[in-house]
Amino acid sequence: MYIRLARFLALHARSILVFWVLVVVASALVATTGFGNPLWNRLISDVPQATPSESHTGQKLLESHYTKSYGVLAYVQGVDFRAEFKSAESTAQQLRDLKEQAENHGAQAKTLGDQAKAAGGEAQRLGLEAQQAGARGDIAKAGILAGQAQSAARRAQDLAGQAQSAGGQALVLGNKAKALSQPDWPVARSLHEALAPIEAELKNIPQVKSVAYPFVEYNAMLDPQARELAAKNRQGFVVAVSLDLTDGGQPGKYPSEKMLKVVRHTEGILGKVQAAVAKHVPDNAKAAPLRVRITDQNLVNKAGIQTLKDDLVRSESIGIPVSFLVMAIVFGGFLAALLPLGSAGVAISMSLALMLGMTYIFEQQSFAVNVISVLGLGLSIDYGLLIVSRFREELARLNSLPQSEWSPDFSAIKKPKTVARLQHLDQRHLRALEITVATAGRTTFFSALTVAIAASGMLFFRAELLKSLGIAGFSVVLLAMIAAITLVSSLMFLFAAKLERPSILARIPGLRWVVRRAAVDTVGDGTAMVSSDSLGASPVASRTSLESSLDSGKPTRKSLFDRVAHGVARRPWLSFILSAAVLVAACLPLSYLPLRNSLFDLLPIHNQQRLLYEDLAQEVPRVGLPPLRVVAKNTPPEKLDKWMATHVADLKGVAHVFAANPLGDTKDSAAIVQLETTDPGSRAAEDVVKAVRAQAHDFERFVVGQAANQIDFIDSLVEGLPWVLTVLVAITIFLLFMMSGSVVIPIQALVINTLSLMATLGISTLVFVDGIGVGWLGAKQLPGLESYVIVMLMCFGFGLSMDYELFLLSRMKEVWDETASAKRSVIEGLSRSGRIVTSAATILVFVFLCFVTGNMIVLKQVGFILAVAVAFDATIVRMVLVPSVMALFGRANWWAPGPLRRWHNKVSEKLGHLE
Incomplete structure (x- = not known):
């Protein structure tokens, strides 16, 4: 199969090159233009959520109501109205007192008036009865009744006087309240005059539902809801515009293209606020340089995507x-x-074009583009390095042998025209390509399959972000493999003659030694997965200097990897203890590793949108992103307020509970909870969420916010973890068994790879959480690692470690099959594969570290963690720990039960026929 593929590539090399050029151009055009809607415009930059979950359901309920309430905020800073705000609070309290007194006097006047009316009626009744008694001649009774009537009339007159007096008092209080409600606030008046024209302009936009700020009227601060739009330091305030975007778009989050024009128009009008305020506010009220910042979900998303770009x-x-x-x-x-x-x-x-198509199925996170880019670049270089190095090695080896020892065999080909075309090609170049595809190509196929299947483990998690990354990783790895085997092989064959020529680098005196020592094609490349005999190669001619020295007993110049291999083989226990101790020590910080799902703190620390939301959360919590919110379905605000006061207000960690608000025109409502902690994703915040969720309730309610989402997301990871582990374990056991015919080696690999990944997490904890050296990465100490970054390490990191496991094991297996010597398989396997593993890992580490140069915090974590994982794996693990363990196990490494071994041998024989 592999030989046939190599011959096809050689015969159609130019056509394959043209095909891939057209594919690249078409894919790039599709991704960048999207037929009017390019990829970047369809991506989101949002916090990952587990679907379904309580926090996700509650958030969706909120967003369904926010369709008619898309918020655009302008935060104005630098205006000092502290004195007037304090006066407003005092005056508002006086007005409440006056209102209460006026209401009391009014109620008293009404009661007295009713009593006076009743007394007057009683006087009339008694007077009538007195007249009737006089008419009957009952003078005595008439006199008594007349006296009672006069008494009732006087009482009615007195009550009426008291009622009039109480009414007069109520009127006086009302007039006093009216006078108080017209305070002399020059700053507030100037701000009202400055913003009233802008408010009017905003209200001319049909989609604008409301415009709110503390100075809608010059005395609006008397309203407690208006005062909630003022900053705590009373030197700033918010202008909040509510838009109705029901024409389209994702509810409450990302407006459609049509509505986006409305949002931008609104932002433009709010951009006039600074000039208007600066013109009208007196100089003595300017506390600092005037500053106006505008935000909405569109600007936040735009800031995140621009940072990623x-x-x-x-x-x-x-x-x-x-x-x-x-x-x-x-x-x-x-x-x-x-x-x-x-x-x-x-x-x-091609991966970006595929990602564009996936955006029409479900939401795609913007930083998946960066992941695709770095994986595509890194793995393409990794696989290309294997294939090119093997091809050049075979060209050099075949050149030293007579053609009779390696001439291609076309006897199995039935079509004479095909044979003639193949014979017309350069036979040495063709044979080198056949061997390369059958060895390095096959290793590349299995390695890519391992990484791709490991990446697909993310599909078992409920979070759409992880599904998106899983599909992206799966596709880019397979495409990198296909392109490496087909495109790189075709290009190698086309330029084989030039690849054999000495490079200009070898002619530069300062670089000649470096190039000679670093060149990977001077030794084996770790790609052999079939015996050299089955490929027509000479075992003697392809031996390394180390192999020859082992046979002859004569000393020869040894490379670094030769010396490492001998050192590990001579002292396997010492090598095992030292390498394992290093990894175990690196694992210790895992005992306190905090996981979180960050929001705006994922943006760069200097990003204006992040800084704005941090300021709003601190100074204007009513409009800032709430740290915790309780959403009640089919529950009026009054009932939710009562429940919150009874069950939530006194909980540990709760600073304040805001009054519940109705959600649109429905019976749903929501209440904001202000926490004592300033970190909405901290353990303290999580404790509050758990406490609120534990409270008894007789209505459907959802707790949402960063901590709530964090808890639900991590729970979803724990839920999907068994499935992912099952996939990874199955991959390891199956592929390594097929590779080695052993059941011991897969178990060793599972344990060692797990230890390596844990050590990587430990080092990452030291850097990002403890802050050791984090400044060198252009970041600051963080309260925790992003939970989904851990999943990426588990899947991508595990796949990459298996990649190098295959490189190393393939050479060990080749030597074991040839010599049946456990010691020689370890020494020669490490010696043959060491340089290629180190070279590939070095390049991959460089590529991953390029992530760290960015500003997005999550990308810094991803890049650093994967770079450390590859560095650990290619040095301590593959160079020391794995060889030492295999040296200690000896022949037991290659053990398998009889039935499994016979089945493996049968399958290997079938796969070994390459023609």
Whole structure:
């Protein structure tokens, strides 16, 4: 199969090159233009959520009502109205007192009036009865009744006087309240005069439902709801505009293209606030330089995506030149270094086009583009390095042998025309390509399959973010593999003659030694997965200097990896203890690793939208992103207020409970809870969420906010973890068993890879959480690692570690099959694969570290963690720990039960027929 593929690539090399060029151009056009709606415009920059979950359901309920209430805020700072705000609070209290007194006097006047009316009626009744008694001649009774009537009339007159007096008091209080409600506030009046024209202009927009700020009227601060729009320091306030975007868009989050014009128009009008305030506010009221900042979900999303764009440009502008330079040194030439970059272009462009299509199915996070880019570049270079190095090695080896020992065999081909076309090709170049595809190509296939399946483990989690990353990772890895095997192989065959020529780098005196020592094709590349005999290669001719020295007993010049291999083989226990101790020590910080799902603190620390929301959360909590909110379905605000006062207000960690508000025209309502902690994702915030959720309730309610989402997201990870572990374990056992025929080696790999990943997390905890060296990464100490970054490490990191496991094990397996010597398989396997593993890992670490140069915090975490994982795996693990463990196990490494071994041998024989 592999030989047939190699021959197809050789016969159609130019056509394959043209095909891939057209594919890259078409994919790039689709991703960048999107037929009018390019990829970046369809991405979101939002906090990841577990779906379904309590926090997600509550958030969706809120957003369904926010469709008619898309908020655009302008935060005005630098106006000092502290004295007037204090006066407003005092006056408002006086007005409440006067209102209460006036109401009491009014009620008293009404009561007295009713009593006077009743007494007057009684006087009339008694007077009538007195007249009737006089008419009957009952003078005595008539006199008594007349006296009672006069008494009732006087009482009615007195009560009427008291009622009039009480009414007069109520009127006096009312007039006093009216006078108090017209205070002399020059700053408030100037702000009202400044903003009234802007308010009118905003209200001319049909979609504007309301405009709120503390100076809608010059005395509006007497209203407690208006005062909630003022900053705590009384030197700033918010202008809040509510838009009705029911024409389209995602409810409450991302407006449609049509509504986006309305949002931008609104933002433009609010941009006039600063000039208007500066013109009208007196100089003595300007506490600091006047500053107006505008925000809404569209601007936040735009800020996140722009940051990711800038990070992508920065990382690629660094990663590609550095990778090219390293590959030029490793390959000893520029042409060979360019070949893997071609496959990177294929993988990245096609993956982005595929991602654009996925945006029409479900939401795609914007930073997935960066993940696709760095994985596509890194793995394309990784696989290209294997294939190109093996091809150049085979060209050099075949050149030293007579053609009779390696001439391609076309006897199995039935079509004479095909044979004639193949014979017309350069036979040595063709044979080198056949061997390369059958060895390095096959290893690339299995390695990519391992990484892709590991990445697909993210599909078992409920979070759409992880599903998105899983699909993106799966696709870019497979595309990198396909492009490496087809495009790179075709280019190698087309430029084989040039690849054999000495590079200009080898002619530079200062670089000659470096190129000679770094070139990977001077030794084996770790890609052999079939015996050399089955490929027509000479075992003697392909031996390394180490192998020859082992046979002859004569000393020879040893490379670094030769010396490491001998050292590990001589002292396996010491090597095992030291390498394992380093990894275990690195794991210790895991005992206090906090996980979180950050919101605005994912943006760069200097990002204006992040700083604005931090200021709003601190100074104007009513309009800032609430740290915790209780959403009640089919529950009026009054009932929710009562429940909140009874069950939530006195909970530990709760600073204040705001009055509940109705959600639109429905029976639903929501209440904001202000926490004592300033970190909405802290353990203290999580404790409050758990406490609120534990309270008894007789209505459907949802607790939402960063801490609530954090709890639900981590719970969803725990829920999906068994499935992911099952996939990863199954991959490891199956592929390594098929690779080695052993059941011991897969178990070793599982334990060692797990230890390596835990050590990576421990180092990352020291850096990001403890702050050791975090300044060198251009970041600051963080309260925790992002939970989904851990999942990315588990899937991508595990896949990459298996990648290098296959490289190392393939060489060990080859030597074991040839010699049946456990010691030689360890020494020669490490010696043959060490340089290729180190070179590939070095480039991959450089590529991952390019993430760290960006500004987005989560990308810094991803880049650093994956770089550390690869560095650990390619050095301590593959160079020391794995060989030492295998040296200690000896022949037991290759043990398998009889039935499994027979089945493996049968399958291997079938796969070994490459023609």
